Amino acid sequence: MDESVVIRTRGITKVYTMGTNQVHALRGIDVDILKGEMVAIMGASGSGKSTLMNIVGGLDYPTAGTYELDGIEVSALSKNKLADVRNQKIGFVFQGFNLLARTTAVENVELPLLYDRLGRVRNPREAAVRALTRVGLGDRVDHLPNELSGGQQQRVAIARALVTEPAMLLADEPTGNLDSVTTVEVMTLFQELNDSGITILLVTHEHDVASYAGRVIELRDGRVIRDEYQERVSARDDLERILAERRMDEMEEVQS
Amino acid sequence: MRPFRLVKVAGKSILKNKMRTLLTMLGIIIGVGAVLVMVAVGDGAKSQIENQIRNLGSNMLVVTPGSSSAGGVSRGSGSFNRLSLEDAEKIRNESVFVSMVSPVVTTFSQIIGGSGNWRARLNGVDVDYLLIRDWDLASGSWFTPQDVRSGKKVAVLGTTVADKLFSGQDPVGQTIQIRNVPVQVIGVLEPKGQTPEGSDQDDVVLAPYTTVQQRLSRFRFISQILVSTSNQNDIPAAQEEINQILRESHGLAQFEENDFEVKNQTQLADAASGTTEVMTLLLAAIASISLLVGGIGIMNIMLVSVTERTREIGIRMAIGARGSDVLVQFLIEAIVMSVLGGAIGVAVGFGGAALVANITGWSTVVEPNTVIVALVFSAAVGIFFGFYPARKAAAMNPIDALRFE
Numbered sequence: 319m320d321e322s323v324v325i326r327t328r329g330i331t332k333v334y335t336m337g338t339n340q341v342h343a344l345r346g347i348d349v350d351i352l353k354g355e356m357v358a359i360m361g362a363s364g365s366g367k368s369t370l371m372n373i374v375g376g377l378d379y380p381t382a383g384t385y386e387l388d389g390i391e392v393s394a395l396s397k398n399k400l401a402d403v404r405n406q407k408i409g410f411v412f413q414g415f416n417l418l419a420r421t422t423a424v425e426n427v428e429l430p431l432l433y434d435r436l437g438r439v440r441n442p443r444e445a446a447v448r449a450l451t452r453v454g455l456g457d458r459v460d461h462l463p464n465e466l467s468g469g470q471q472q473r474v475a476i477a478r479a480l481v482t483e484p485a486m487l488l489a490d491e492p493t494g495n496l497d498s499v500t501t502v503e504v505m506t507l508f509q510e511l512n513d514s515g516i517t518i519l520l521v522t523h524e525h526d527v528a529s530y531a532g533r534v535i536e537l538r539d540g541r542v543i544r545d546e547y548q549e550r551v552s553a554r555d556d557l558e559r560i561l562a563e564r565r566m567d568e569m570e571e572v573q574s
Numbered sequence: 575m576r577p578f579r580l581v582k583v584a585g586k587s588i589l590k591n592k593m594r595t596l597l598t599m600l601g602i603i604i605g606v607g608a609v610l611v612m613v614a615v616g617d618g619a620k621s622q623i624e625n626q627i628r629n630l631g632s633n634m635l636v637v638t639p640g641s642s643s644a645g646g647v648s649r650g651s652g653s654f655n656r657l658s659l660e661d662a663e664k665i666r667n668e669s670v671f672v673s674m675v676s677p678v679v680t681t682f683s684q685i686i687g688g689s690g691n692w693r694a695r696l697n698g699v700d701v702d703y704l705l706i707r708d709w710d711l712a713s714g715s716w717f718t719p720q721d722v723r724s725g726k727k728v729a730v731l732g733t734t735v736a737d738k739l740f741s742g743q744d745p746v747g748q749t750i751q752i753r754n755v756p757v758q759v760i761g762v763l764e765p766k767g768q769t770p771e772g773s774d775q776d777d778v779v780l781a782p783y784t785t786v787q788q789r790l791s792r793f794r795f796i797s798q799i800l801v802s803t804s805n806q807n808d809i810p811a812a813q814e815e816i817n818q819i820l821r822e823s824h825g826l827a828q829f830e831e832n833d834f835e836v837k838n839q840t841q842l843a844d845a846a847s848g849t850t851e852v853m854t855l856l857l858a859a860i861a862s863i864s865l866l867v868g869g870i871g872i873m874n875i876m877l878v879s880v881t882e883r884t885r886e887i888g889i890r891m892a893i894g895a896r897g898s899d900v901l902v903q904f905l906i907e908a909i910v911m912s913v914l915g916g917a918i919g920v921a922v923g924f925g926g927a928a929l930v931a932n933i934t935g936w937s938t939v940v941e942p943n944t945v946i947v948a949l950v951f952s953a954a955v956g957i958f959f960g961f962y963p964a965r966k967a968a969a970m971n972p973i974d975a976l977r978f979e
Contacts, residue, residue: 372973377892398897398898416885
């Protein structure tokens with residue numbers, strides 16, 4: 319198999335049984351995602367994108383089909399092995415940040431290293447501080463989540479996803495709880511990480527957010543209805559434009 | 575995940591909820607403390623009794639009359655007294671292991687002395703009696719073998735009797751009247767205290783057994799024969815030997831039961847401490863119930879905690895925690911709480927035992943074994959009551975757990 323393929327799914331289906339009803343959440347997904355890509359998975363609610371994300375993220379098993387992650391056939395793994403794969407290969411970023419409360423930023427980032435059975439990292443704290451510095455929070459290491467803004471909390475979550483140096487980042491609506499400026503800030507960070515070679519899978523229903531990705535896969539009723547590459551919009555340019563507009567507005571307010 | 579990290583994680587999450595942790599531990603603290611105090615009271619009583627038994631004499635055996643039964647109805651110990659002076663004499667002459675023998679002839683009598691009169695136990699004994707009982711004289715002298723042979727009218731007083739009859743004065747050399755017979759006081763005993771049953775050992779008058787039998791009570795049978803061996807290891811052999819000598823002396827056939835009893839101090843101690851052991855067990859059992867309640871408290875809080883931290887569990891699982899990691903984390907939390915509670919409970923127990931001793935005047939003893947058992951037991955409570963909540967946490971589905979609000 320081609321080494322540059324990070325995710326390869328073939329004929330993935332997922333059927334939920336609810337009482338006597340059978341709900342087909344996924345009806346055969348064939349997707350290849352290459353190393354270094356930044357892919358947005360789009361779709362309305364009920365399209366099956368959350369189900370796909372759960373399966374791709376190693377949180378759930380497909381009903382049928384195969385899924386290879388970084389060369390490992392994941393759909394046949396035991397629960398424990400799957401937990402190890404999540405730990406070593408995947409970095410999760412959630413919509414609601416999902417940081418542990420009353421736990422400092424650096425301790426949150428250290429968390430995945432606690433469960434690393436390979437013991438790859440000698441000094442978890444050092445690695446965690448490095449990851450926090452990478453997302454621009456080197457000066458907030460000992461802050462608690464409730465002492466940080468939403469954008470900063472999401473950066474901590476991204477640092478936590480990066481600390482194990484996973485094969486890919488899996489971001490589920492990462493900007494869903496953020497205002498527009500912070501959204502663009504976070505997307506700038508994602509693009510920078512992607513530029514440094516990290517594969518990023520972004521689940522979103524917002525076209526604005528998807529426009530920052532180089533490839534868009536759209537789902538509807540459990541099937542892929544669109545899978546195309548696009549010219550990605552630079553989040554940094556957007557950010558600078560928005561900030562410039564803000565400054566203009568403020569100056570006008572002062573003048574009037 | 576390395577064990578010490580697990581303990582660290584558990585410690586952190588316990589510290590995050592200090593008040594709740596303290597209240598949860600309180601159940602264990604009270605439970606362990608209560609068990610410790612109760613057992614300390616029981617052990618204290620036991621060791622006090624053992625001390626008293628040891629105080630009876632050294633390497634001592636006590637021969638007492640046995641029971642008689644007629645038509646299947648036993649009439650109880652002492653109901654058929656065939657113990658005689660000849661028996662004591664035989665033991666003295668025939669036994670190899672026995673070094674000292676003294677018959678004890680007991681009667682109660684009104685005694686009139688210098689400044690008052692007093693009803694006391696009158697023991698007729700032989701010269702060896704003092705050595706067997708490991709008893710010393712406070713003043714005066716002890717009677718001689720010559721005195722015993724001639725049935726001389728002399729007596730040695732216990733301190734209680736001496737106080738009652740001659741308060742403040744020196745009784746040695748004075749004369750007392752026992753059943754209208756004048757008897758000369760030649761000595762006073764050291765105080766010995768109470769028996770395990772609570773009777774005053776110092777409330778006694780000792781006289782040569784010949785004097786008591788011939789001149790004061792005219793009893794033919796004797797109530798006890800005290801025997802001692804020179805070596806503690808000889809006690810079982812001596813016991814066996816005395817059995818044989820007395821069976822022969824009493825002409826018992828093979829199938830007949832002994833009409834006497836030979837008891838050593840351990841047996842006496844066992845009989846006396848048997849009841850306290852039951853009491854200790856009972857107290858410990860009652861106190862254990864509070865430990866059990868404490869355990870249920872831990873389970874309750876752990877269940878609440880698991881539900882409350884469903885999201886945390888989801889996060890941990892999403893980033894790679896195995897079910898077993900989560901199980902161990904919550905189990906360790908429960909164990910740390912219960913062991914910590916147990917340790918504090920031990921401290922409280924020590925304090926409580928001292929307090930009880932101080933207030934009631936009972937002696938309390940906290941044995942190292944009790945402390946170890948209490949700690950092990952509290953850890954076991956943690957494991958037992960922590961397992962169910964921990965398993966519940968470990969069995970969670972990460973997707974559902976992450977979605978939990």
